[in-house]
Amino acid sequence: MIYVPKQGVATNAQTAVAPADPQTSLSANVSGANGSKVNLNTATKEQLMQVDGIGDKKATKIIEYRQQHGSFKQLSELKDISGIGDKTYQKLSKSLTI
Template sequence: MKKLLAMMVGLFFVCASALAAININTATQQQLESLNGIGPVKAKAIIDYRSKNGAFKSVDDLKNVSGIGEKTLEKLKKDISISGSSSAVPGAAVAAKPAVPAAKSAALKKDASKPVAKK
């Protein structure tokens, strides 16, 4: 029961963090690439722009980055911010494979070693 509860709490945090926006002022290249419409080239361009010009003052400043236009910005607005944590990667939450309890796993191994009875 404790394992189930722990798994549910963990899944909650994974889902909640998946909904958090990526901070374009602190995001890594990998975090930027996780955004819809942003690949390695655009992610590097964002980081290069940020390095040369300092932090973005608004999400709309992203249009100043080469390769990012109005359409791309509109797709990104719900997933980005200029403040907060960039620890989340939208869409990257993968459901964890349920663990087989140790007792059940041992029982399965034990049953597997027995020969199958013919009927």
């Protein structure tokens, strides 16, 4: 769906428009061949699990951390999650963004 505002109407450039097919939205935030990165603050559990190194448990812990502490301010906050140390953080940080 594309929204075209009338001439003179102010728009918000950050407004996201949902795709007609919800399945296509999954690839929008997932790191893939196109080099895009997964956003820690908006990704679903399924999207997080598509990042190499994040399985079911880590995805759940990331979402729980987000619910308890609010949005991530820095990627390094990942190291505050049990099971994510320096090595894991280095690997994950290449595929994640805030």
